[in-house]
Amino acid sequence: MMSPQMITPQQMQQILSPPQLQALLQQQQALMLQQVQLQEYYKKQQEQLHLQLLSWEAGGKRGELRRVDPHSAQVALQCIEMQQQKRSLPKVTEHTDDQESEFSLSAADHQQLGTKQLAFQQQLIQMQQLQQQHILNLQRQGLVPLQPTATMQSLQHFVPLAPMCPSDLQQLWKEVSGVPSSEEALKQAEGLDLSTNSSNSTSAFPKAASTHIALHSLANGQSHTPKRDSFSCSHEEHASSHPLYGHGECKWPGCEALCEDMGQFIKHLNNEHALDDRSTAQCRVQMQVVQQLEIQLAKESERLQAMMAHLHMRPSEPKPFNQPLNLASSGSLLKRDSEAYPEGLPHPPTSAATPITPLRQGPSVISSSSLHTHSHSHTHGVGPIRRRNSDKYCTPIASELAQNCEFYKNADVRPPFTYASLIRHAILESPDRQLTLNEIYNWFTRKFAYFRRNTATWKNAVRHNLSLHKCFVRVENVKGAVWTVDEVEYQKRRPPKMTGSPTLVKNMISGLGFGSLNASYQAALAESSLSLLNSPSLLTSPSAASLNMLHVGHDDVSSTVEQVNSNGSCSPTLSPQQYSHQVHVKEEPTEVEEDSRPVSLLAGVTHSLPLPSDERDLEEDLPTEELE
DNA sequence: TCCGGCCTAAACACCC
DNA sequence: GGGGTGTTTAGGCCGG
Numbered sequence: 001m002m003s004p005q006m007i008t009p010q011q012m013q014q015i016l017s018p019p020q021l022q023a024l025l026q027q028q029q030a031l032m033l034q035q036v037q038l039q040e041y042y043k044k045q046q047e048q049l050h051l052q053l054l055s056w057e058a059g060g061k062r063g064e065l066r067r068v069d070p071h072s073a074q075v076a077l078q079c080i081e082m083q084q085q086k087r088s089l090p091k092v093t094e095h096t097d098d099q100e101s102e103f104s105l106s107a108a109d110h111q112q113l114g115t116k117q118l119a120f121q122q123q124l125i126q127m128q129q130l131q132q133q134h135i136l137n138l139q140r141q142g143l144v145p146l147q148p149t150a151t152m153q154s155l156q157h158f159v160p161l162a163p164m165c166p167s168d169l170q171q172l173w174k175e176v177s178g179v180p181s182s183e184e185a186l187k188q189a190e191g192l193d194l195s196t197n198s199s200n201s202t203s204a205f206p207k208a209a210s211t212h213i214a215l216h217s218l219a220n221g222q223s224h225t226p227k228r229d230s231f232s233c234s235h236e237e238h239a240s241s242h243p244l245y246g247h248g249e250c251k252w253p254g255c256e257a258l259c260e261d262m263g264q265f266i267k268h269l270n271n272e273h274a275l276d277d278r279s280t281a282q283c284r285v286q287m288q289v290v291q292q293l294e295i296q297l298a299k300e301s302e303r304l305q306a307m308m309a310h311l312h313m314r315p316s317e318p319k320p321f322n323q324p325l326n327l328a329s330s331g332s333l334l335k336r337d338s339e340a341y342p343e344g345l346p347h348p349p350t351s352a353a354t355p356i357t358p359l360r361q362g363p364s365v366i367s368s369s370s371l372h373t374h375s376h377s378h379t380h381g382v383g384p385i386r387r388r389n390s391d392k393y394c395t396p397i398a399s400e401l402a403q404n405c406e407f408y409k410n411a412d413v414r415p416p417f418t419y420a421s422l423i424r425h426a427i428l429e430s431p432d433r434q435l436t437l438n439e440i441y442n443w444f445t446r447k448f449a450y451f452r453r454n455t456a457t458w459k460n461a462v463r464h465n466l467s468l469h470k471c472f473v474r475v476e477n478v479k480g481a482v483w484t485v486d487e488v489e490y491q492k493r494r495p496p497k498m499t500g501s502p503t504l505v506k507n508m509i510s511g512l513g514f515g516s517l518n519a520s521y522q523a524a525l526a527e528s529s530l531s532l533l534n535s536p537s538l539l540t541s542p543s544a545a546s547l548n549m550l551h552v553g554h555d556d557v558s559s560t561v562e563q564v565n566s567n568g569s570c571s572p573t574l575s576p577q578q579y580s581h582q583v584h585v586k587e588e589p590t591e592v593e594e595d596s597r598p599v600s601l602l603a604g605v606t607h608s609l610p611l612p613s614d615e616r617d618l619e620e621d622l623p624t625e626e627l628e
Numbered sequence: 629t630c631c632g633g634c635c636t637a638a639a640c641a642c643c644c
Numbered sequence: 645g646g647g648g649t650g651t652t653t654a655g656g657c658c659g660g
Contacts, residue, residue: 437649467651
């Protein structure tokens with residue numbers, strides 16, 4: 001995949017969904033603010049610490065970092081390094097080697113500083129605990145996504161100078177040794193990592209909150225180096241793998257030493273991470289990290305239980321939207337207002353109050369149709385993008401349209417849906433569920449700026465689709481011919497996809513690293529559950545209602561849902577009736593247990609339970625899935 | 629590699 | 645004849 005820097009704006013538009021584009025813009029704006037704030041803050045700290053350093057130098061106490069708080073100490077050390085580069089600190093020697101973990105101070109300083117490490121780190125741990133509490137509070141307030149990794153990653157970019165997650169500690173040591181300069185750290189802070197925090201970064205935070213967070217830092221070192229989460233103090237060797245070794249580098253917190261092979265890594269491990277005070281302290285820090293995460297997990301699990309219990313007891317009770325978490329879960333939501341849901345379709349992030357929120361992003365934000373869409377790359381293509389229908393199997397069209405209707409109305413962006421899906425949606429959206437061709441045309445042009453041009457192309461495509469797909473039935477009317485939708489045929493032509501793909505299932509369930517995919521699945525699940533809620537007849541197996549919700553035979557949704565629960569046994573060759581029936585019945589009893597079910601699934605089920613009445617009305621209007 | 633879904637393009641027929 | 649509508653075919657791309 002191309003790096004963001006290499007993507008042209010047009011390509012960006014093609015690749016990213018509208019919400020993503022908006023989120024990106026917001027990110028950039030917020031990032032600029034963050035940069036300014038960071039630079040100011042850094043400059044301020046630098047000046048302040050410079051004065052302190054001068055006094056230390058005068059008193060020969062430069063190594064006594066305990067006199068200052070860890071944060072100041074870190075900045076001080078950065079200043080040391082900076083001044084070293086400016087040759088203003090003669091006491092600091094040149095680097096003797098490239099060992100990141102080695103201090104490069106003078107021998108006396110090295111020894112003195114070494115003796116302070118443990119006490120220093122104890123302070124850091126205390127700081128860390130306070131910070132983690134702070135984060136928990138922020139999470140409670142919905143200001144910070146709950147997913148540790150995403151949260152930390154996103155925030156990490158804005159808190160390079162802040163103390164003191166474990167990896168920051170390592171970073172500090174690096175900085176003491178001068179390996180990566182503080183300027184680099186600042187650059188790192190200024191860098192926009194689209195791959196890790198597209199939805200969770202600044203755009204997801206109220207400015208004040210993000211600033212606040214930036215200046216207070218975060219606690220969890222995993223954020224800083226998510227892949228360095230392995231906790232191991234042992235130097236045991238593993239024949240083929242080692243939890244501290246991956247992708248050719250050492251995963252020891254704060255150490256990214258490149259090791260070509262396991263042997264080299266083992267040597268590195270024994271040399272650089274031997275049993276000493278430093279390693280011990282690092283283990284201790286890592287233990288703190290793990291403990292905090294466990295505590296957080298327990299708390300969030302408890303909350304989830306409570307929420308589940310609450311929702312199951314009163315499923316019809318509307319759930320208030322959690323605005324802050326909406327913001328946190330989806331940058332694109334920032335642009336939404338109540339009018340953005342004209343159809344009252346599922347508001348994906350409304351489940352943001354659940355602990356799983358961080359695992360998901362608004363389906364329309366980074367939907368699978370966004371991530372998985374690809375340019376059809378027609379040389380003669382008229383549209384910016386061609387999105388395969390298979391993508392939309394995971395994408396709720398009504399949801400997306402509802403949430404981004406203004407966007408599509410004004411932006412010349414091709415909607416990420418097939419013609420068939422759009423036509424069907426247009427027809428089902430009409431009062432009589434039938435439209436003339438011209439009305440379909442009008443719907444397209446009314447809803448999408450994109451279809452206000454290239455009329456010959458897409459109109460031809462519309463006609464082609466109407467004729468080609470059996471699901472579109474032409475009915476002679478008094479006023480002429482109108483087109484209706486045959487849902488059975490519509491579902492028939494869309495057999496389950498991705499059936500039994502363990503990888504996808506795994507990704508969906510884990511929700512880690514494939515948040516968008518997970519989100520789209522959840523959206524599909526949510527909508528399938530909506531359909532279920534509005535289709536009591538589908539509840540043929542009350543005992544497994546919650547899971548049956550996932551089996552509603554709904555084209556895109558059903559195919560997606562099928563994936564969720566299928567072990568590959570579901571045949572896509574079933575007739576619509578067979579299929580429809582079968583998916584209602586088919587289930588995996590062993591997965592019904594809520595506690596053991598992936599939270600992402602629960603999210604899809606739970607968050608959609610309460611719907612405003614108007615939304616339910618609409619859902620009821622759409623007899624089958626809706627909303628693909 | 630094969631297959632199916634999707635898209636675009638185009639040709640053709642029919643009707644007003 | 646022109647435009648709109650409807651049908652059909654072909655070719656290409658892509659993911660499973």
